[in-house]
Amino acid sequence: MYRLLRNLHLTFGLTAILPLLLFAVTGGLLGYNVYNPPALESERVLTDVPATALASPRAMAGWLMTQGIRGALTHVEQDDDDVTLRIERPGRAFEVRYGTDEPRVEVSARRHRFLLMLGYMHETAGLTDPYWGTRAWGWLALVSSIALVLLALSGLVMWFQRRQDRRTGAIVLAAGLLWGLGLLVAIRLG
Amino acid sequence: MADRSATTVAAATPLLRRLHIWIGLLNLTSLLVMGAAGIVTALHTSEPARTVSTFAYTPRPDASDPDIANEIFDRLHPGVAQRPPSWSLHRTDAGQLTFDINGPNTQSRVVVDETAHSVRVETAAVDLGRMLTYLHRQSSYWAIPDIRTRLWGLYVDLSIVSLLYLSTSGIWLWLASRPRLRWARVAFVAGVAAFGLVLFGIF
Numbered sequence: 001m002y003r004l005l006r007n008l009h010l011t012f013g014l015t016a017i018l019p020l021l022l023f024a025v026t027g028g029l030l031g032y033n034v035y036n037p038p039a040l041e042s043e044r045v046l047t048d049v050p051a052t053a054l055a056s057p058r059a060m061a062g063w064l065m066t067q068g069i070r071g072a073l074t075h076v077e078q079d080d081d082d083v084t085l086r087i088e089r090p091g092r093a094f095e096v097r098y099g100t101d102e103p104r105v106e107v108s109a110r111r112h113r114f115l116l117m118l119g120y121m122h123e124t125a126g127l128t129d130p131y132w133g134t135r136a137w138g139w140l141a142l143v144s145s146i147a148l149v150l151l152a153l154s155g156l157v158m159w160f161q162r163r164q165d166r167r168t169g170a171i172v173l174a175a176g177l178l179w180g181l182g183l184l185v186a187i188r189l190g
Numbered sequence: 191m192a193d194r195s196a197t198t199v200a201a202a203t204p205l206l207r208r209l210h211i212w213i214g215l216l217n218l219t220s221l222l223v224m225g226a227a228g229i230v231t232a233l234h235t236s237e238p239a240r241t242v243s244t245f246a247y248t249p250r251p252d253a254s255d256p257d258i259a260n261e262i263f264d265r266l267h268p269g270v271a272q273r274p275p276s277w278s279l280h281r282t283d284a285g286q287l288t289f290d291i292n293g294p295n296t297q298s299r300v301v302v303d304e305t306a307h308s309v310r311v312e313t314a315a316v317d318l319g320r321m322l323t324y325l326h327r328q329s330s331y332w333a334i335p336d337i338r339t340r341l342w343g344l345y346v347d348l349s350i351v352s353l354l355y356l357s358t359s360g361i362w363l364w365l366a367s368r369p370r371l372r373w374a375r376v377a378f379v380a381g382v383a384a385f386g387l388v389l390f391g392i393f
Contacts, residue, residue, distance in 0.1 A: 128235065159214070179341070180345050190336075
């Protein structure tokens with residue numbers, strides 16, 4: 001039993017190790033508001049846009065994916081022949097402007113630095129996001145959250161099975177429960 | 191040289207394992223709260239039920255907007271909640287003062303209509319899942335000025351550092367004790383590949 005649990009604990013931990021490290025590092029960044037560099041902004045003009053892309057905003061978003069402008073189409077504004085789109089993924093936002101009568105697209109990109117992008121990932125649920133990358137992150141974050149719960153529970157059972165660590169562990173566990181669970185109850189009843 | 195390294199690893203591993211266990215036990219509640227917050231955030235897509243209440247209210251003639259917000263906060267007795275900071279107070283086009291009262295057990299939008307001498311409070315139900323999600327963000331930096339949330343904030347601070355330790359020492363313990371275990375290798379490669387794919391999609 002102990003051996004099986006130990007292997008399961010290790011398997012859960014290794015599967016989720018990188019998302020858990022991401023949560024810990026970005027939890028520190030978000031939790032203390034210590035890292036807020038300005039976003040990097042850039043402009044780009046795409047020419048020779050195929051006529052099929054000009055047919056509709058969704059067709060344009062699909063074509064832009066092939067040009068590296070990837071994300072969920074979150075906003076569409078059409079004023080006669082002028083169209084403005086907003087395409088987003090965690091830590092990245094693109095504003096796209098074009099006229100339906102000419103094969104030219106202007107793109108303003110707003111890009112956060114890598115660490116801050118990881119912070120945006122921390123705050124993104126994403127399971128139902130239209131963009132596959134954000135959706136994939138949503139599933140990985142969910143699996144990692146489930147793994148964290150299983151790690152905690154399997155760790156608890158394994159500790160109890162290790163006789164040599166029971167006494168000190170019980171004191172530490174009691175202190176942790178008093179601090180954590182005790183405060184949760186006090187706050188909920190508060 | 192290789193023998194010396196092996197001896198150091200062999201000597202450090204029992205200590206790191208014991209610390210791994212103790213830190214895990216001390217942080218058991220926060221690890222479960224963080225895991226639950228992740229699950230709730232991913233799966234909790236429905237809007238919470240809202241209730242609306244109104245009561246008569248006339249502000250003092252010399253009251254500023256922050257004074258009004260503080261008076262209403264005291265009158266509502268929201269329990270453990272953030273007193274609305276002055277930057278969060280807004281006036282609508284119709285001149286109504288609006289602000290939010292947020293806390294682990296409450297999420298309320300308050301609208302003060304001075305011409306009608308009334309206050310409208312729209313309160314969203316905060317179930318256990320939403321409460322845990324709120325609390326998992328409450329480090330000591332963001333903690334509401336209340337002794338319970340301040341102590342909870344310190345626990346969250348500790349759990350952030352602990353999660354870093356548990357993750358890195360977990361890798362050490364794997365490599366020091368069972369580096370050839372097939373399950374572990376497959377899990378590690380699958381986890382890294384999945385994370386790499388996600389980063390490729392987002393970066």
